[in-house]
Amino acid sequence: MANVKIDNVIKRYGSLQVMHGVNVDIEDGEFVVLVGPSGCGKSTLLRMLAGLEEISEGTVSIGDKVVNDILPKERDIAMVFQSYALYPHKTVYDNIAFPLKMAKRPAAEIEQKVTNAAEILDLTKYLKRYPKELSGGQRQRVAMGRAIVRDPQVFLFDEPLSNLDAKLRVTMRVEIKELHQRLGTTIVYVTHDQIEAMTMADKIVVMRDGRVEQIGSPLDLYDNPGNVFVAGFIGSPSMNFVHGKIEVKDGKKAFVSDGGLTLPLPETTAAEGQSVTYGIRPEHIQIGDTGVKMQVVVVEPTGSETQIFAKAGNDLIDALVKDRVMAKPRSEIGFIIDPKDVHLFDRKTEKRI
Amino acid sequence: MQSNRLGWILLAPTLTILFFFGVLPFIYVVYVSFHSWNPFAANPEMIFNGADNFRRIVFDEEFLNSVGVTVMFVFFAVLSELILGYILAQAFMKDFPGKSFFRTIHTLPLIMAPIIVGSVWKLMTTPSIGIIPHYLDEWFGISMNIGTSAFAAFTTIVIMDIWHWTPLVTLTLIAALVSLPPDPFEQAQIDGANKRQIFWHITLPMIAPAVVATVFIRLMDALRTVDEVWMLTGGGPGSSTRFVGVHIFKEVFPKTNYGYGSTISVIVLYLTIVACWLLYVTMLAPRNSKEG
Ligand SMILES: Nc1ncnc2c1ncn2[C@@H]1O[C@H](COP(=O)(O)OP(=O)(O)OP(=O)(O)O)[C@@H](O)[C@H]1O
Ligand SMILES: [Mg+2]
Numbered sequence: 001m002a003n004v005k006i007d008n009v010i011k012r013y014g015s016l017q018v019m020h021g022v023n024v025d026i027e028d029g030e031f032v033v034l035v036g037p038s039g040c041g042k043s044t045l046l047r048m049l050a051g052l053e054e055i056s057e058g059t060v061s062i063g064d065k066v067v068n069d070i071l072p073k074e075r076d077i078a079m080v081f082q083s084y085a086l087y088p089h090k091t092v093y094d095n096i097a098f099p100l101k102m103a104k105r106p107a108a109e110i111e112q113k114v115t116n117a118a119e120i121l122d123l124t125k126y127l128k129r130y131p132k133e134l135s136g137g138q139r140q141r142v143a144m145g146r147a148i149v150r151d152p153q154v155f156l157f158d159e160p161l162s163n164l165d166a167k168l169r170v171t172m173r174v175e176i177k178e179l180h181q182r183l184g185t186t187i188v189y190v191t192h193d194q195i196e197a198m199t200m201a202d203k204i205v206v207m208r209d210g211r212v213e214q215i216g217s218p219l220d221l222y223d224n225p226g227n228v229f230v231a232g233f234i235g236s237p238s239m240n241f242v243h244g245k246i247e248v249k250d251g252k253k254a255f256v257s258d259g260g261l262t263l264p265l266p267e268t269t270a271a272e273g274q275s276v277t278y279g280i281r282p283e284h285i286q287i288g289d290t291g292v293k294m295q296v297v298v299v300e301p302t303g304s305e306t307q308i309f310a311k312a313g314n315d316l317i318d319a320l321v322k323d324r325v326m327a328k329p330r331s332e333i334g335f336i337i338d339p340k341d342v343h344l345f346d347r348k349t350e351k352r353i
Numbered sequence: 354m355q356s357n358r359l360g361w362i363l364l365a366p367t368l369t370i371l372f373f374f375g376v377l378p379f380i381y382v383v384y385v386s387f388h389s390w391n392p393f394a395a396n397p398e399m400i401f402n403g404a405d406n407f408r409r410i411v412f413d414e415e416f417l418n419s420v421g422v423t424v425m426f427v428f429f430a431v432l433s434e435l436i437l438g439y440i441l442a443q444a445f446m447k448d449f450p451g452k453s454f455f456r457t458i459h460t461l462p463l464i465m466a467p468i469i470v471g472s473v474w475k476l477m478t479t480p481s482i483g484i485i486p487h488y489l490d491e492w493f494g495i496s497m498n499i500g501t502s503a504f505a506a507f508t509t510i511v512i513m514d515i516w517h518w519t520p521l522v523t524l525t526l527i528a529a530l531v532s533l534p535p536d537p538f539e540q541a542q543i544d545g546a547n548k549r550q551i552f553w554h555i556t557l558p559m560i561a562p563a564v565v566a567t568v569f570i571r572l573m574d575a576l577r578t579v580d581e582v583w584m585l586t587g588g589g590p591g592s593s594t595r596f597v598g599v600h601i602f603k604e605v606f607p608k609t610n611y612g613y614g615s616t617i618s619v620i621v622l623y624l625t626i627v628a629c630w631l632l633y634v635t636m637l638a639p640r641n642s643k644e645g
Contacts, residue, residue, distance in 0.1 A: 011398070052539050072542040079543045085536030089558040144543070222392035 002063030002066065002153040002186060003028045004049065009058035009212070013042055019044060019210040021058070026188065026203070030174035031180050034190045036207035042190040043082070045207075046156050049188060050079050050309045051326045062153055074101075078147035079156040082163075086131040086146075093127040096145040117145040121175075134146030137168045148179065157189040161196065173199060176295040184263060195233055198222070205228050228350040231279050231343055237307065240317045243277040243347060255344075263335075270346075270353045277350070279343035282307065285319035287327075291336035296327045310335065385464060386615035393609050406616035416617060418592055419600040420624070425573040426507070426596060430514040437515065438522025438567075445527055460520045467517070471584025474513045478585070499586060506586045510594055513581060518521030518574070522567050530556075530562030565636045569629055576625050597621050 004026040011019035017044055019041050026032045036043045036234070047053040049060060051072035059066050061065045067075050086095050094101075096117055100110045100348035118124045121141040131139055147155055157176070161169045177200050180187055182226060191197055193258055197204050198218045206213040207222065214226040218234075231239045246256035246268070255265045255278050256266070270276055287308065294310035294317065303308075309318045310333055317333055344353040386406055389400040409415055445456055458512070477483045478499050486497040499506040537559070541551045556566070579598035583590065588595035588603065595603075596618065605614035 030552050050539075050543055052542070072539075075544045077543060079540070081540060082538050083534075085534075085540040087537050087540075087555065089561075095370065098546075102541075102545040146540075151543075170415055198633075234399075238641075 003030075004154060004188065005059075005061040005064075006045070006049070006184060007059045007061070008303065009045070009060060010049060010056045011041070011048065011053070012056040016257050016278065017056075017210070019056075022207075022210070024205055026186060027237075029184045029186055030131070031177075031187045031189065031200060031201070031202045032205060033201035034188065034205045034207060035192060035194055035197040036213075037233075038192060040207045041209060041210040042192070043158055044210075046079075046158050046188060046190050049154070050156055055114075055142070061076065075154045077156055078150040078152040078154075079084060080140075080143045080147050080158065080160045082159040084131075084143040086139055086142055087130055090130075091127065091128050092123060092131070092142050092145075093286070095142055096123075096149055097334070098151050099146060108168050113149045114145075117149045120144050120148070120179075136163050137165075137172070138248065140164060140172065140205055143178075144179075148183070151183075152185065155185055155187045155189075157187065159191055160189075162191070162193070176200065195236060198234070204234070206233060224352070225279075225343060226352050228277055228345045231345070231352075235281055237282050237318065237320060239279045239281050242280075242315050242317065244278060246272055246274045246276060248272050257315050259315045261292070261312045261315050264337045264339045264342065265344075266342050266345060268344055268353060270344055275347035276344040277347050277353065279345060280317070280337055281320045282320035285317070285321075286336040286340035287319060287321055287325065288334045288336050291334035294333050295331050295333050296331050296333050298329065299327055301325075307332065326334065362590070382615045385612055386619045390611045390612040391609050392611070395578050399612070402612075406613050407620070409613065410620055415592065415595070416597075416600060419595045419597045422594065423576060423596040423598075426511060426578075426594075427516070427572060429511045429593055430518075430575055431571045433511070433515050433570065434519045434571060435564065438526055441519065441523040442526035442530055445523065446530055452539045458629065462517045463520045465517070466579040467578075468584055470513065470517050470579035474509065474581070475585050478509055499590075501590055503590055506590060506594050510582055510585060514575065514578065514586065517581070518571060524569065525567045527561040527562055533559055535545075537634065540566075561636055565632060567630060569637055572628060572632070573625055576621065 004024075006022055006024040006026075008149060009019060010017065011023045012053075022041075022045060024032070033046060036042055042064045046052060048055050049062075051067065051070060055068050059068055061067060062075060062077070063176065087098065090098065093114055096114045097110050100113060105113075113295065115124070118127055119335060121144055123138065123141055123145060126134060126138060126142075131142065134142065140163070143160065151177045160176075161172050162170060173196060176187075176189075180200075181341065189196075189200065199219055203215065204217050204218055204221055209228055214221060216224075221230060225234060225239075228241065242255075242257045242261070242263065244255055244261075244263075246265075247254055247256045249262075253265055253268060253270070253272065255263045255276070255328045257278070295318070296310045298309040300304060301310075305320055305322060307318055307320050308325060308327060309316060309338060311317070317335060321337075346353055381601070387403065388399045389402045389405070391397065414532055436483070441459065445452065460625045463471075477485050478497070480486050480498045480500065489495045489497050497505045499509050500634060533556075538551060538554055541555050546554060560622075578596055579602050582596055583597050583602065586594045588599040599613050601617050604610045604617060
């Protein structure tokens with residue numbers, strides 16, 4: 001077990017710079033999730049932690065030891081690749097046993113650890129099979145098995161669940177979380193699925209275009225997104241954004257959208273006339289007869305919840321409510337917004353006000 | 354089965370040609386191998402003599418010797434070609450200036466006819482004319498005479514074969530290496546394998562099919578090497594480079610022992626098949642049947 005420190009890391013491929021000074025501190029035993037849209041550099045960062053990718057500038061330390069020039073095999077890390085990277089010519093047993101065999105562990109210990117891992121991952125029946133005879137989920141579990149027999153300093157997971165169906169993904173999510181609670185080993189987990197990030201992480205690192213946008217606990221990111229990107233990325237369905245200006249009406253500050261829609265505003269330091277982006281999460285909107293008058297566009301019931309898309313002028317806002325709503329398209333509906341749930345961002349810098 | 358019949362019709366020309374030029378001659382050779390037939394002997398007729406030829410072959414010291422020499426030749430040549438070919442293939446996997454130039458140059462031996470290779474090497478190794486004995490003598494004080502030294506003749510042939518055929522091995526191994534997925538190798542590094550372990554546990558098993566195929570091709574080729582050796586040493590000195598191919602050639606052409614020559618051919622074919630089968634069984638079959 002160890003802490004991990006990523007200090008001002010820059011990555012270039014030739015003249016192309018894809019990572020622009022990334023700083024992340026990971027504490028011992030922490031479950032850290034890297035999220036961000038495709039191509040933002042999550043895998044690259046993970047591969048630099050693993051030692052598979054050279055670090056152009058900056059340092060990576062594992063357990064207070066700079067590992068920039070240390071080979072992957074000496075970093076004492078276990079990694080699960082997005083593609084599983086099983087050894088196609090080895091059986092499930094030999095795949096899982098491989099790291100132990102390389103470390104020249106005694107045969108009895110190998111046998112015991114592999115059997116144990118297979119039991120945890122429900123792979124006992126498949127130990128004699130070859131990877132190509134397994135389903136995607138089983139392969140994923142083999143890759144996990146190969147990682148957990150190791151007892152490494154740090155686990156690295158690169159979108160390990162992205163190839164699984166929705167149901168299996170939920171099961172595996174719980175299993176990984178359980179694994180972490182049992183072993184207490186530091187985990188760095190990459191995903192582009194923000195639900196995975198929210199449910200599993202102690203700490204989320206949101207990345208975009210080779211930069212860290214924000215680091216924080218899941219609820220912290222949800223409650224206090226630092227900018228428009230994080231606000232839109234964290235939470236599902238994603239936050240509503242309305243562009244507009246701060247105006248003063250009756251001596252009080254108010255938000256008026258470009259389309260002329262007035263929305264409730266909390267106490268704010270935003271100046272009069274400032275161009276802002278107004279954010280409100282769909283699940284924070286109540287519906288009723290009062291509130292902001294909107295026209296229903298589409299109603300999407302999912303059984304447990306109902307999502308209502310409504311517009312006023314050019315501004316489209318959706319609300320997510322627990323009740324079953326039978327609103328007709330084009331009928332009028334009231335969106336009730338509690339000012340304390342509103343997020344305000346500067347329109348130019350996109351930073352939180 | 355319309356499509357099936359069309360398939361047979363389309364295959365018919367090839368099958369016909371194969372039948373007349375492949376299957377018939379083969380059957381004919383097997384047929385001849387059960388006869389004594391020497392058109393220039395007192396009795397030029399083809400006389401059926403049952404398994405006499407086969408009985409004779411078992412006690413034919415010259416033949417047994419030629420098998421021994423061939424096996425040794427195949428072993429040294431193919432093993433060296435594999436090792437050298439693999440090293441070259443790995444080198445060509447990396448980027449270095451002039452890479453495609455070197456890759457082209459290094460395949461040139463492949464397009465040379467064996468008879469020419471034999472002639473060139475003969476020129477290079479003939480004592481007092483050849484460049485190789487000359488420099489061996491000048492630099493190391495070693496005198497090399499492939500006309501009198503069995504060791505020199507045998508070694509020269511092995512080296513000639515390596516020179517001629519390593520590029521083929523390199524090319525097939527490059528093809529195999531290029532097609533390997535990168536992840537298992539990265540995974541193996543993370544799993545703590547060093548370079549040697551990665552080679553034995555990952556690279557070799559993953560390119561094994563290509564290696565075996567290459568060995569098959571080289572094995573079959575090496576077993577019937579005639580022209581280069583004929584040009585270079587004529588099978589000598591003594592019988593030190595009298596490979597089975599050369600042996601058959603001598604039996605059939607100068608001696609016109611068609612019957613016995615055919616018998617040796619059939620036996621050599623049989624031995625080749627057995628060798629390939631053994632190789633297949635040991636290298637690939639266990640995995641295939643399990644991977645099933
Ligand atoms: N070998 C390479 N050469 C040049 N650019 C590369 C190379 N590998 C990755 N990149 C670039 O680096 C950036 C980050 O890639 P990376 O694979 O880390 O993205 P990611 O966040 O893992 O995306 P995804 O969610 O799709 O897996 C991308 O813009 C990609 O084009
Ligand atoms: Mg990736």
